[in-house]
Amino acid sequence: MRLDDIQIRDPFVLREGDGHWLFGSTDPNIWDGPATGFDAYWSADLETWSGPFPAFRPDPDFWSRTQYWAPEVHRYQDAYYLFATFTAPGRHRGTQVLRASSPQGPYTPWSDGPLTPHDWECLDGTLHVEDGVPYLVFCHEWKDVGDGEILAVRLSEDLRTPASEPELLFRASAAAWARPIPRPEFPLVYVTDGPSLHRTADGRLLMLWSSFGESGYALGVATSSSGGIRGPWMQAETALWPADGGHGMIFRDAEGTLLLALHTPNRTPHERARFFPLDETPDGLRLRG
Numbered sequence: 001m002r003l004d005d006i007q008i009r010d011p012f013v014l015r016e017g018d019g020h021w022l023f024g025s026t027d028p029n030i031w032d033g034p035a036t037g038f039d040a041y042w043s044a045d046l047e048t049w050s051g052p053f054p055a056f057r058p059d060p061d062f063w064s065r066t067q068y069w070a071p072e073v074h075r076y077q078d079a080y081y082l083f084a085t086f087t088a089p090g091r092h093r094g095t096q097v098l099r100a101s102s103p104q105g106p107y108t109p110w111s112d113g114p115l116t117p118h119d120w121e122c123l124d125g126t127l128h129v130e131d132g133v134p135y136l137v138f139c140h141e142w143k144d145v146g147d148g149e150i151l152a153v154r155l156s157e158d159l160r161t162p163a164s165e166p167e168l169l170f171r172a173s174a175a176a177w178a179r180p181i182p183r184p185e186f187p188l189v190y191v192t193d194g195p196s197l198h199r200t201a202d203g204r205l206l207m208l209w210s211s212f213g214e215s216g217y218a219l220g221v222a223t224s225s226s227g228g229i230r231g232p233w234m235q236a237e238t239a240l241w242p243a244d245g246g247h248g249m250i251f252r253d254a255e256g257t258l259l260l261a262l263h264t265p266n267r268t269p270h271e272r273a274r275f276f277p278l279d280e281t282p283d284g285l286r287l288r289g
Helices: none
Strands: 009-016 019-025 038-043 050-056 066-076 079-088 091-100 122-130 133-140 149-154 167-171 193-199 205-213 216-224 233-235 246-252 258-264 272-281 284-287
Touching: 009 246, 009 258, 050 066, 050 079, 066 122, 079 122, 122 193, 133 193, 167 233, 205 246, 216 246, 216 284
Parallel strands: 009 066, 091 122, 193 246
Antiparallel strands: 009 019, 019 038, 019 066, 038 050, 066 079, 079 091, 122 133, 133 149, 149 167, 193 205, 205 216, 216 233, 246 258, 258 272, 272 284
16 A cells, blocks of 8 residues: 555654554544554555554553554664553543564553653653653643643653653743634643654754644744753744644655655545655754755
C-alpha cells in the first residue's frame, strides 16, 4: 500500500536497519468508542508500505478502552519503548510507556500507568535524552489550564517512573502564530499538541509543536536559547506548517535527507501521513521548495 491508503494521525517514523517503521493513531475513529490498539507499517523506500502489523493490543485488564493517541517508538538502551496517550472514564488522560524487544512489537505495559501527573489532563508525551538523562516532554491540556502548557519531567533510568516534579517550558500563547479557539470554560483557550525534539547538526535544540493558527491546525518551532531542555524557549514568529495539518516529527531517510512527518488534512477519516524535505537554517527550519 501507499501513504494515501493509510488513515493515520500523529505519524511517527522510526528508521531501523534497512527500512522505516511508521506508527500513529490508527483506529478509524480515535475520538470515541472502543479502541482497538496501535498498528505499525514498514517500508524500505517510504513509498510502498507493508502492514498493518498489530503493534499493541490491550489485554482484557488494561485500564484504558478508548482514545488511544499519538504513539511514538524510541530505541533506548536494549529495547524499544512506545510512549502513547490513553484515557478512561473517571481517569485523567495521560502518557504511559510500553516496551517490546523489536520495533514491530508486540508492546506491553512497562510503566505502572501514566507517567504524567494523575490529577492532570495530559497528552502527547515524547522521550528526550540529554546528557544521558531521560526526560518526558508532554502537554498539559487546555481543559485544565486554558492556556495549554508544555512541560518536562525527568524519568528514572529504566523509564518506569517520574524522577522529578514537572517543569514548565512554555505556554501556547507565547507563540505569535498561535490563536485561541472558542470554548466556554475559559475566556481564552490555547491548544498545545505533539511536542517533538530535534538536535541540529550545529548542536541547537529545537522543538516542534502544534496548536491552532489563523488557518486552522498548524505546526510551529521553538528554539532553546541554552541548548538544553530547560530553555528558555524562543518561539518562531510564523508557523512552519500554517494550515490544516500538524503533530509533526523529524527523521532522516536512507540517504540522510532530513524529513518532516505530519498528518494532513486534519479531518477524520481523511488524515494521512506526509513527508516533506527540510533544511536546518540559522533561524530554525525551512521546508524545501
